[in-house]
Amino acid sequence: MTTTERVPRGFAETNLYLVPAGQWEALQPRLVSQRVTGYLESRGILGGVYDAELGWLSPGEHARELFSESVDHPGFEYLIVYEHGVAQFVPNAHTGRFGIHCKACGASQDEALHALLLDPDANVEAGTRLACEACGASQPLSGLHGKVEMAMTCFYLNFCNVSSTRLAPDILRDLEARVGAGLRLIVERL
Ligand SMILES: [Zn+2]
Secondary structure (H helix, E strand, O other), rough: OOOHHHOOOOOOEEEEEEEEOOOOOOOOOHOOOOOOOOHHHHHOOOOEEOOOOOOEEOOOOOOHHHHHOOOOOOOOOOEEEEEEEEEEEOOOOOOOOOOOOOOOOOOHHHHHHHHHHOOOOOOOOOOEOOOOOOOOEEEEHHHHOOOOOOOEEEEEEEOOOOOOOEEEEHHHHHHHHHHOOOEEEEEEEE
């Protein structure tokens, strides 16, 4: 990755995901993404393209208004928008402990989940199950509970390298209106 060279000094290695609470399906290709990014551009939160190849978006001149507390401009490095019929597991690069245990025998499932998320050949989708190496029982990725927030989701916003995880309430409300669902905040610490 060459992007780390572009991380301004002072950015914590924290990513902030917003995912729909409850069931959410992508209806038309990129429709919600366009609504959301259009709104964020109109507020000056977004200001252009960060990486054209990857489709990542840059902060705008009012980017730090995304947060309810005072942060140095711009407050985040770039935004990734995901909207797809195939759900993804987030956070997908969390390096701490997920705190997941087998429901049958209680063995930690953290290493199994990390291995699954890091496996380029693994096909992680809504029905994917995490199997316990100790007893063989399995549980669906979509129903995992641990000490960090997790989700299987067809839509997310991922504000990368944020200076704060406190979102401005009015912006959160406006985003929820455009997504058509309540939004859940998931913090990923790298
Ligand atoms: Zn087990």
